[in-house]
Amino acid sequence: xxxxxxxxxxxxxxxxxxxxxxxxxxxxxxxxxxxxxxxxxxxxxxxxxxxxxxxxxxxxxxxxxxxxxxxxxxxxxxxxxxxxxxxxxxxxxxxxxxxxxxxxxxxxxxxxxxxxxxxxxxxxxxxxxxxxxxxxxxxxxxxxxxxxxxxxxxxxxxxxxxxxxxxxxxxxxxxxxxxxxxxxxxxxxxxxxxxxxxxxxxxxxxxxxxxxxxxxxxxxxxxxxxxxxxxxxxxxxxxxxxxxxxxxxxxxxxxxxxxxxxxxxxxxxxxxxxxxxxxxxxxxxxxxxxxxxxxxxxxxxxxxxxxxxxxxxxxxxxxxxxxxxxxxxxxxxxxxxxxxxxxxxxxxxxxxxxxxxxxxxxxxxxxxxxxxxxxxxxxxxxxxxxxxxxxxxxxxxxxxxxxxxxxxxxxxxxxxxxxxxxxxxxxxxxxxxxxxxxxxxxxxxxxxxxxxxxxxxxxxxxxxxxxxxxxxxxxxxxxxxxxxxxxxxxxxxxxxxxx
Amino acid sequence: xxxxxxxxxxxxxxxxxxxxxxxxxxxxxxxxxxxxxxxxxxxxxxxxxxxxxxxxxxxxxxxxxxxxxxxxxxxxxxxxxxxxxxxxxxxxxxxxxxxxxxxxxxxxxxxxxxxxxxxxxxxxxxxxxxxxxxxxxxxxxxxxxxxxxxxxxxxxxxxxxxxxxxxxxxxxxxxxxxxxxxxxxxxxxxxxxxxxxxxxxxxxxxxxxxxxxxxxxxxxxxxxxxxxxxxxxxxxxxxxxxxxxxxxxxxxxxxxxxxxxxxxxxxxxxxxxxxxxxxxxxxxxxxxxxxxxxxxxxxxxxxxxxxxxxxxxxxxxxxxxxxxxxxxxxxxxxxxxxxxxxxxxxxxxxxxxxxxxxxx
Numbered sequence: 001x002x003x004x005x006x007x008x009x010x011x012x013x014x015x016x017x018x019x020x021x022x023x024x025x026x027x028x029x030x031x032x033x034x035x036x037x038x039x040x041x042x043x044x045x046x047x048x049x050x051x052x053x054x055x056x057x058x059x060x061x062x063x064x065x066x067x068x069x070x071x072x073x074x075x076x077x078x079x080x081x082x083x084x085x086x087x088x089x090x091x092x093x094x095x096x097x098x099x100x101x102x103x104x105x106x107x108x109x110x111x112x113x114x115x116x117x118x119x120x121x122x123x124x125x126x127x128x129x130x131x132x133x134x135x136x137x138x139x140x141x142x143x144x145x146x147x148x149x150x151x152x153x154x155x156x157x158x159x160x161x162x163x164x165x166x167x168x169x170x171x172x173x174x175x176x177x178x179x180x181x182x183x184x185x186x187x188x189x190x191x192x193x194x195x196x197x198x199x200x201x202x203x204x205x206x207x208x209x210x211x212x213x214x215x216x217x218x219x220x221x222x223x224x225x226x227x228x229x230x231x232x233x234x235x236x237x238x239x240x241x242x243x244x245x246x247x248x249x250x251x252x253x254x255x256x257x258x259x260x261x262x263x264x265x266x267x268x269x270x271x272x273x274x275x276x277x278x279x280x281x282x283x284x285x286x287x288x289x290x291x292x293x294x295x296x297x298x299x300x301x302x303x304x305x306x307x308x309x310x311x312x313x314x315x316x317x318x319x320x321x322x323x324x325x326x327x328x329x330x331x332x333x334x335x336x337x338x339x340x341x342x343x344x345x346x347x348x349x350x351x352x353x354x355x356x357x358x359x360x361x362x363x364x365x366x367x368x369x370x371x372x373x374x375x376x377x378x379x380x381x382x383x384x385x386x387x388x389x390x391x392x393x394x395x396x397x398x399x400x401x402x403x404x405x406x407x408x409x410x411x412x413x414x415x416x417x418x419x420x421x422x423x424x425x426x427x428x429x430x431x432x433x434x435x436x437x438x439x440x441x442x443x444x445x446x447x448x449x450x451x452x453x454x455x456x457x458x459x460x461x462x463x464x465x466x467x468x469x470x471x472x473x474x475x476x477x478x479x480x481x482x483x484x485x486x487x488x489x490x491x492x493x494x495x496x497x498x499x
Numbered sequence: 500x501x502x503x504x505x506x507x508x509x510x511x512x513x514x515x516x517x518x519x520x521x522x523x524x525x526x527x528x529x530x531x532x533x534x535x536x537x538x539x540x541x542x543x544x545x546x547x548x549x550x551x552x553x554x555x556x557x558x559x560x561x562x563x564x565x566x567x568x569x570x571x572x573x574x575x576x577x578x579x580x581x582x583x584x585x586x587x588x589x590x591x592x593x594x595x596x597x598x599x600x601x602x603x604x605x606x607x608x609x610x611x612x613x614x615x616x617x618x619x620x621x622x623x624x625x626x627x628x629x630x631x632x633x634x635x636x637x638x639x640x641x642x643x644x645x646x647x648x649x650x651x652x653x654x655x656x657x658x659x660x661x662x663x664x665x666x667x668x669x670x671x672x673x674x675x676x677x678x679x680x681x682x683x684x685x686x687x688x689x690x691x692x693x694x695x696x697x698x699x700x701x702x703x704x705x706x707x708x709x710x711x712x713x714x715x716x717x718x719x720x721x722x723x724x725x726x727x728x729x730x731x732x733x734x735x736x737x738x739x740x741x742x743x744x745x746x747x748x749x750x751x752x753x754x755x756x757x758x759x760x761x762x763x764x765x766x767x768x769x770x771x772x773x774x775x776x777x778x779x780x781x782x783x784x785x786x787x788x789x790x791x792x793x794x795x796x797x798x799x800x801x802x803x804x805x806x807x808x809x810x811x812x813x814x815x816x817x818x819x820x821x822x823x824x825x826x827x828x829x830x831x832x833x834x835x836x837x838x839x840x841x842x843x844x845x846x847x848x849x850x851x852x853x854x855x856x857x858x859x
Contacts, residue, residue, distance in 0.1 A: 044640055045639075045641045125782070419554050446554055446644060448644065449640070450646075453550075
């Protein structure tokens with residue numbers, strides 16, 4: 001191919017002149033730029049900082065604004081991180097009391113729950129999830145009789161208001177517990193001969209022993225005026241008007257979804273075809289002023305759990321449709337709060353003075369050593385007989401990574417996944433919970449955010465500091481004190497006139 | 500006379516070393532020596548899990564990083580059968596085209612510098628790049644090594660005001676490109692040193708496996724965005740830019756036209772961008788099924804490909820990366836004998852190589 005050359009040497013100059021004349025009055029683009037300074041991004045990926053470490057006293061106070069994945073996934077938001085931390089410290093009674101704030105039936109639930117929490121456990125990304133459900137069962141088996149006596153006792157200050165709870169299933173029992181704790185006089189109406197609802201009627205005794213149901217029902221019985229079995233509320237028994245005539249100021253309908261669960265298998269919606277009987281069995285309610293929705297469940301249109309009739313609340317499968325027991329309990333807690341608001345004009349003291357408010361979150365994960373070794377084969381599987389020894393249980397609980405606590409627990413996960421291997425951690429091998437050294441080498445660090453991504457406790461963050469340059473390599477190796485800094489190490493050049 | 504051009508030489512754009520045998524001012528023989536920036540990326544990633552790999556790939560072609568990431572994450576998605584949400588696809592396209600423009604700006608400045616237009620245009624190119632870089636910093640958190648794409652979508656959503664800022668930037672760019680053309684195209688020095696210099700014919704370029712603007716400047720309009728549409732590129736109206744000369748000026752012209760087309764794509768994508776999630780539901784520690792996959796995309800410099808061989812584990816058994824810079828550089832080297840030395844500099848600069856990508 002031949003090279004194309006300009007015809008003669010001056011072509012470009014002539015063109016240049018022509019173009020210059022054409023654009024003589026053209027405004028130069030270069031002056032159109034104002035001295036704009038874009039503010040620093042929210043996600044700036046500068047040098048790393050640790051908000052806090054488990055063994056260091058910084059003036060950083062964890063905010064705990066975000067729930068750990070297990071708690072967020074649980075339909076009843078049971079604080080699994082909290083009670084597992086307490087189990088790891090051997091404080092089974094405290095763990096039990098903490099558990100009761102969101103779920104008063106740990107014994108039954110530990111035997112039947114499909115534990116969605118374990119599917120989201122951060123430890124499961126590393127080896128196997130913490131066996132949260134088994135630890136719940138272990139905790140229930142090991143709680144002392146004295147603490148149970150104390151927890152299941154009605155408060156001295158009475159509200160002198162009567163509440164009727166219809167149905168003694170998981171939802172009804174839970175509502176009765178919380179309302180009893182608030183000081184109301186609760187009476188449970190159950191049409192069957194025994195309390196326990198679908199858990200007693202549909203779960204095989206091999207899976208859920210009857211004595212566990214009896215224990216927990218007896219516990220809840222202490223919180224109530226009475227559990228009236230063989231007393232039906234409905235077309236063939238008492239009507240809602242009858243209940244209100246008997247000085248009950250509020251009624252909770254925990255009447256379930258009227259379904260037959262196959263004895264084997266989990267209590268899942270897929271197992272239970274929507275029987276036509278649900279709408280039929282609820283058909284007596286519209287005459288009483290309680291509307292139903294299209295599926296035949298009780299409708300709670302505006303206020304959570306409040307039905308179309310004032311003073312009548314509903315919860316559990318009666319409004320959710322067939323589901324798992326833990327969902328009913330979560331729904332029941334909201335119902336209990338709604339009833340309390342309705343009768344009391346505001347939340348009672350119980351909701352603000354529970355165990356979780358007295359005992360700090362930090363206490364729940366501060367005192368145990370995380371077990372960082374890989375899980376042994378078979379440890380991750382569900383143990384249906386719940387015969388965990390104390391040693392196994394504590395070892396299992398120590399595997400919890402204390403997600404979202406915003407304090408480094410020395411779990412080595414950032415070290416493991418750092419692509420250029422810039423992080424090195426030394427933790428104590430003994431029981432004392434100590435991070436001997438935490439070193440980031442900025443000669444290697446790429447600021448790629450991988451460590452921030454994988455950190456389960458969310459203690460590692462990027463700062464808007466970009467001045468990594470220094471006079472020697474040793475100055476670029478950041479130790480634990482530098483990592484847990486609360487102020488920028490240098491004058492932040494970006495902060496000047498830029499915010 | 501033998502002359503060592505590089506590895507530390509401002510005109511070789513990195514650590515390229517060319518051993519030139521000269522007869523007077525004429526080049527008799529030019530042998531490129533590679534490997535001064537070899538880090539063994541392909542071997543390093545064999546020890547990493549799939550989610551750890553994009554930061555390493557960012558360090559390959561450090562001028563158009565997101566284009567590197569795209570080939571890899573799309574290869575993983577292809578093998579894992581992941582479906583990327585619409586919004587993520589659109590954000591990807593917007594950022595990729597901005598990244599292409601950034602890369603061409605970063606080429607334009609030093610290119611004019613090598614031709615002797617010292618200073619002015621160089622700073623103009625980098626200044627414009629800076630404005631786009633700030634958008635990237637706000638979006639991804641980093642100025643250069645973004646690590647923003649991940650299999651299944653993006654690592655996080657774009658910040659508030661992204662669309663306004665991006666469209667403001669995109670609307671201004673055509674005028675900026677006009678200004679650049681106005682600045683250099685009628686320049687005597689620029690024309691003399693580019694027109695007819697280093698002409699490449701299309702067949703030779705194809706034989707060497709050249710791609711991208713380098714190939715299109717030789718009159719072969721191959722563009723993977725059009726020929727093999729990936730992501731959502733089939734929804735946009737744009738044309739493939741090519742020129743017939745095959746010389747340095749044609750390569751310059753193709754890049755300038757291509758930037759205008761990129762702006763069009765950005766503007767269309769910003770209009771069509773839907774709301775929704777930006778990440779498919781997937782785990783961080785992904786395990787790919789056993790198999791092989793090759794995914795190629797149109798990088799700012801040509802065809803960038805990622806070839807993953809998976810043995811069913813958490814880490815790739817092998818990750819081969821095809822770099823456009825290497826093929827283009829090899830193709831351009833046959834042009835060098837017979838040139839005068841300053842033309843060699845202009846030719847090598849017009850190819851637009853990034854040594855991080857060539858050496859890996």
